[in-house]
Amino acid sequence: xxxxxxxxxxxxxxxxxxxxxxxxxxxxxxxxxxxxxxxxxxxxxxxxxxxxxxxxxxxxxxxxxxxxxxxxxxxxxxxxxxxxxxxxxxxxxxxxxxxxxxxxxxxxxxxxxxxxxxxxxxxxxxxxxxxxxxxxxxxxxxxxxxxxxxxxxxxxxxxxxxxxxxxxxxxxxxxxxxxxxxxxxxxxxxxxxxxxxxxxxxxxxxxxxxxxxxxxxxxxxxxxxxxxxxxxxxxxxxxxxxxxxxxxxxxxxxxxxxxxxxxxxxxxxxxxxxxxxxxxxxxxxxxxxxxxxxxxxxxxxxxxxxxxxxxxxxxxxxxxxxxxxxxxxxxxxxxxxxxxxxxxxxxxxxxxxxxxxxxxxxxxxxxxxxxxxxxxxxxxxxxxx
Numbered sequence: 001x002x003x004x005x006x007x008x009x010x011x012x013x014x015x016x017x018x019x020x021x022x023x024x025x026x027x028x029x030x031x032x033x034x035x036x037x038x039x040x041x042x043x044x045x046x047x048x049x050x051x052x053x054x055x056x057x058x059x060x061x062x063x064x065x066x067x068x069x070x071x072x073x074x075x076x077x078x079x080x081x082x083x084x085x086x087x088x089x090x091x092x093x094x095x096x097x098x099x100x101x102x103x104x105x106x107x108x109x110x111x112x113x114x115x116x117x118x119x120x121x122x123x124x125x126x127x128x129x130x131x132x133x134x135x136x137x138x139x140x141x142x143x144x145x146x147x148x149x150x151x152x153x154x155x156x157x158x159x160x161x162x163x164x165x166x167x168x169x170x171x172x173x174x175x176x177x178x179x180x181x182x183x184x185x186x187x188x189x190x191x192x193x194x195x196x197x198x199x200x201x202x203x204x205x206x207x208x209x210x211x212x213x214x215x216x217x218x219x220x221x222x223x224x225x226x227x228x229x230x231x232x233x234x235x236x237x238x239x240x241x242x243x244x245x246x247x248x249x250x251x252x253x254x255x256x257x258x259x260x261x262x263x264x265x266x267x268x269x270x271x272x273x274x275x276x277x278x279x280x281x282x283x284x285x286x287x288x289x290x291x292x293x294x295x296x297x298x299x300x301x302x303x304x305x306x307x308x309x310x311x312x313x314x315x316x317x318x319x320x321x322x323x324x325x326x327x328x329x330x331x332x333x334x335x336x337x338x339x340x341x342x343x344x345x346x347x348x349x350x351x352x353x354x355x356x357x358x359x360x361x362x363x364x365x366x367x368x369x370x371x372x373x374x375x376x377x378x379x380x381x382x383x384x385x
Contacts, residue, residue: 002029002030002031002032002033003031003032003033003091003092003372003373003376004032004033004035004088004089004090004091004092005025005032005033005034005035005090005091005092005093005094005372006034006035006036006037006084006085006088006090006092006093006094006109006114007021007022007025007034007035007036007037007093007094008036008037008038008039008081008093008094008095008101008105008109009038009039009095009096009099009101009102010038010039010040010041010042010046010063010077010099010100010101011041011042011045011046011099011101012042012045012046012048012049012276013097013099013294013295014096014097014099014101014102015038015046015049015050015053015055016049016176016179016276016295017096017097017119017120017174017175017176017179017295018094018096018119018175019049019050019053019055019179020053020175020178020179020182020364020365021094021119021175021178021365021368021369022034022036022053022055023053023182023365024365024366024368024369025369028369028373031369031373032369032372035058035059035088035090036055036056036057036058036059037057037058037059037060037061037081037084038050038057038059038060038061039061039063039077039080039081039101039105040060040061040062040063040064041063041064041073041077041099041100041101042064043062043064045273045275048275048276049275049276052183052186052275052276052277058088059084061076061077061080061081061084063076063077063080070100070133073100073104074100074103074104077100077101077104077105077108078104078107078108078111081104081105081108081109082108082111082112085108085109085112085114086112089112089114090109090114091114091115092114092115092116092117092147092372093105093106093109093112093114093115093116093117094117094119095109095116095117095118095119095141096118096119096120096175097119097120097123097134097138098120098123098131098134098135098137098138098141098315099134099137100133100137102118102137102138102141103136103137103140103141106118106140106141106144106145107140107144109144110144115146115147116141116144116145116146116147117145117146117147117149117368117372118141118142118145118147118148118149119149119175119368120149120150120151120155120174120175121138121141121142121145121148121149121150121155121159121169122142122148122150122151122152122154122155122156122157122158122159122169123138123151123155123158123315123316124138124139124155124158124315125313125314125315127313129219130219130311130312130313131217131218131219131311131313131315132218132219134315135315138315142159142162142164145164145168146168147168147170147371147372148164148168148169148170149170149172149364149368149371150169150170150171150172151171151172151173151174151175151298151359151360151364152171152173152174152318152358152359153171154317154318155171156169156171170367170368170371172360172364172365172367172368172371173359173360173361173362173363173364173367174298174359174360174364175364175365175368176295176298176299176359177298177299177302177357177359177360177361177362177364178360178362178363178364178365180280180299180302180303180362181302181362183276183277183280184280184284184303186277187277187280187281187284192277194277194278194281196274196275196277196278197277197278197281200274200278200281200282203245203269203271204243204245204282204285205243208241208242208243208267209239209241209242209243209287209288209343210242210243210245210282210285210286210287211235211242211243211244211245211286211287211288211289211290211339211343212245212246212282212283212286212288212289212290212291213232213244213245213246213289213290213291214246214247214249214289214290214291214292214293214296215228215246215249215254215258215291215292215310216249216251216254216292216293217292217311219311220292220310220311220330221251221253221254222253223330224310224330225253225254225257225258225330226257226261227330227331227332228310228330228335229257229258229260229261229262230261230332231332231335231336231339232244232246232262232265232268232290232335233261233262233265233268234332234336235335235336235339235340236265236266236267236268237265238336238340239340239343240267242267242287242343243267243268243269244265244267244268244269245268245269245271245282246258246262246268246269246270246271247271247272247273247274247279247282248270248271248272248273249273250273258270283296283299283300283303283305284303286305287305287343288305288306288307288308288339288342288343288349289305289306289307289308290307290308290310290328290335290339291307291308291309291310292309292310292311294314294315294316297309297314297316297319297325298316298319298357298359300324300325301319301322301324301325301355301356301357301358301359302357302359304353304354305353306324306325306326306342306349306352306353307319307324307325307326308325308326308328308335308338308339308342309325309326309327309328310328310329310330310335311327311329312327312329312330313327314327316359318358318359319357319358319359321358322355322356322357322358323351323352323355324352324355324356324357324358326338326352
């Protein structure tokens, strides 16, 4: 009897980090029957990732609505997952990280009697309001989780401190590194054709240092984004040998200040959001990255790119401790100062760019699959990769 796995995700970041796990389970069809369910909490950006990784969902709940709020989305996910769980009757349900899909799907799976597996478990800021609602989503998911796949020892310690059974926690590394290494190789391959990357090639100025910027988090909306934009404007004006490229999030709270303050700055290129392969291509060509994204904090060090994080707190302290990222918040003076230092101090840049990535070696999904097999049939051990 095969182990029945149901993998649930709904946003682009989840899709990126779960895609290599889907591939890992599908490559072991002797052991696993694996199905994929997407909530489509995000739609267009999610579909781009599915296409790149060649993943065809078995269940598409298609729940994205205009002006969607957390109340409606949470209830819609739980209600719409009920028939899926009743139809497939999975042994294990895999959710990822900290989204509303993750939290609601873990509750629905718990109601259905499936074992909940939390990938990227144990991340904490210890502040329920930052990031909001992600910190709450992580904590609630952790309460109903049967198997915690923690990316780092720090995450494992967080779970133990919350009195989670140590035997249910496995340190795997982060699946985003699996996804990144796969993606870099695919993007580099001679037969990979991507229209978006071709457009980027016409935008990127090879004679300038490329600073890649991403920003979207709720806690930075308002004055935070105004301060971020003013700091980027100052950096661009004071460093004419630099090109800033900013794929601007579609949220109006981001678009308005970004375009008002940065549109006319000569060496800042504001472009639409990028699909994952194009973003990987741009990351690899960047000199440094300024972001408020959690995933980029994990990915960029594997490419040797220093990261300045526009957040006051992070659930990924390992990178801060390792020195691969630096928290600058939305403090204009600090953003300008640290960016300028890395642009002009080659020793500081080299030291930061060559540090070890604390988030893994690209084998997290293999470790997850191996652990599930071990739990279910001891005689399979000798067949493990």
